[in-house]
Amino acid sequence: MDFLLIAVLAVVAYLIGSISTAVWLGKAYYGIDIRKHGSGNSGATNTFRVLGKKPGTIVMLIDIFKGWAATSLAGLLVIFDAIPANNLVIFQLIFGALAVVGHIFPVYERFKGGKGVATLLGMMLAVQPEVALVCMVIFVIVLFTSRYVSLGSMIAALAFPMLLLLHPRFHPDNPILIIFGFVLFAVVVLTHRKNINRLIAGEESKANIGIGRKK
Incomplete structure (x- = not known):
C-alpha cells in the first residue's frame, strides 16, 4: 500500500x-x-428556510457533489496501485466518512x-447508487407525508443499511458496508438530537413543500 497517497487523499476528502x-453562498x-x-x-x-428555493437547491x-467527489477519490488509489482493487469499497467508505465529518466540523x-445529510447522500450515490436512489424516494415520501425534513433524513439514513441487509437485490458481498451504514445512521441521529426532541414535543418546524421564500 502507498500510505503517503492514502494519507494525502484522506486529507483532501476531509477538505472537500x-x-x-x-x-460561503450566504456571505457572498x-x-x-x-x-x-x-x-x-x-x-x-436552513438555506431553503432562510434564503429560499434557488439558493437552497444550489447548496x-x-x-x-462534495460527498460523491470525496468518496470517488478512492478510485485513484486503485488506478495508481496504492491498494488492491478488492479494498476499494473500504476506502470509499473512509473517504466518504471524512467528507461527512468535514461537513459537520469544517476546518x-x-x-x-x-x-x-446531503454529503452523506453523495457518498451513498458513489458507493451504492441504486440503494441511494431508493433512499431518496423514501425521503421524499416521508417529507411530503409528514413535512418534516429531519424525520425524512433519519428514516432515509436508516433505510440505507436496512435495504443492504434485508433486500437480496442490494445485499453486498462485503458486510462492512452494512455495518458502516448503521454507523452513519447513528451519526445522523446524533446530529439531529435537537430535532428529535422537538419532534417528540411537537415543536419541530414543518417544511413548506414547493414554496420558497424569495429574497
Missing part, C-alpha cells in the same frame, strides 16, 4: 467535505451568515458546520 457551501451573495438565522445550521435545509446539489469555519 469542509467546503461550507451555505455559509446575500451578505449574511446563515448560521445566525433560522435554525443556525449551515446546511441545505444541496453542491453538498451532495474553514472553526469546525461549526451542518448535519451532513
Whole structure:
C-alpha cells in the first residue's frame, strides 16, 4: 500500500467535505451568515428556510457533489496501485466518512458546520447508487407525508443499511458496508438530537413543500 497517497487523499476528502457551501453562498451573495438565522445550521435545509428555493437547491446539489467527489477519490488509489482493487469499497467508505465529518466540523469555519445529510447522500450515490436512489424516494415520501425534513433524513439514513441487509437485490458481498451504514445512521441521529426532541414535543418546524421564500 502507498500510505503517503492514502494519507494525502484522506486529507483532501476531509477538505472537500469542509467546503461550507451555505455559509460561503450566504456571505457572498446575500451578505449574511446563515448560521445566525433560522435554525443556525449551515446546511441545505436552513438555506431553503432562510434564503429560499434557488439558493437552497444550489447548496444541496453542491453538498451532495462534495460527498460523491470525496468518496470517488478512492478510485485513484486503485488506478495508481496504492491498494488492491478488492479494498476499494473500504476506502470509499473512509473517504466518504471524512467528507461527512468535514461537513459537520469544517476546518474553514472553526469546525461549526451542518448535519451532513446531503454529503452523506453523495457518498451513498458513489458507493451504492441504486440503494441511494431508493433512499431518496423514501425521503421524499416521508417529507411530503409528514413535512418534516429531519424525520425524512433519519428514516432515509436508516433505510440505507436496512435495504443492504434485508433486500437480496442490494445485499453486498462485503458486510462492512452494512455495518458502516448503521454507523452513519447513528451519526445522523446524533446530529439531529435537537430535532428529535422537538419532534417528540411537537415543536419541530414543518417544511413548506414547493414554496420558497424569495429574497
